[in-house]
Amino acid sequence: MKKEYYIISLKHTAKTDRYLTLWRPDNAGYCLSKEMAGIYTELKVGYHDSEGQLPIEKEVLEKLMINVSIDGFDRHAVPNCQAVWDVLRVKFIRNDLIKIKE
Template identity: 35%
Template sequence: MNEYLIAHVGHTIKDHEHITWWRPDSRGYTICTHKAGVYTELEARSICTPSGGTCIAVPKDVAAALALSTPYYRRSNGTLQKLYDGDRHAPVPNSRVAWSELSVAKLDTGRMAKPTPIAPSKSRAIYLPPNLLHEGRAV
């Protein structure tokens, strides 16, 4: 059985660092792929088909392969701070490359609305390799 995550093209605007995903049971949104809802093909089609392309269903493994580590940003004093509160995150950058790969892999439910990726110059996210992380904190 194929499993899908649903990316919300319409809620991922050009100021957002990461792609917005539907949460489980269609209850809200998250930037984190491992907190996103996992849907069957039938469920994904019923959600995405009437959306006019503002939602797309992508295979879970494709989204997971595009996900990066918890994002940080550099503070004015040079230290790193998490971009988002909470534990570890696995976001997919709101980039042209990511949207292109998601578009190729998406479940065919009709047209896809035009994504609005963040300009590379506007992105603050810094991704650290796992060996530089200690319990979700930069070391």
């Protein structure tokens, strides 16, 4: 079975956002919840994993999601907080969310 990924938009997540920004299906915009997010099985090197994007295995990211209300609907979103940043190996420098270099 192919691995499945969500893609986090580092570029479109601000430090003051409550939740991390995710890609919608088919590279068609951004959202905040699992219910609206795309699940990707094919990752284009240099596009889905560029400086501003971070593909994360579906199972890993779903463990970080919490139940929230977005626009009056029950959703699952990833909190934009230090504990999550540590797991994903990202950090904010100034107002930019970036990958931590290994």
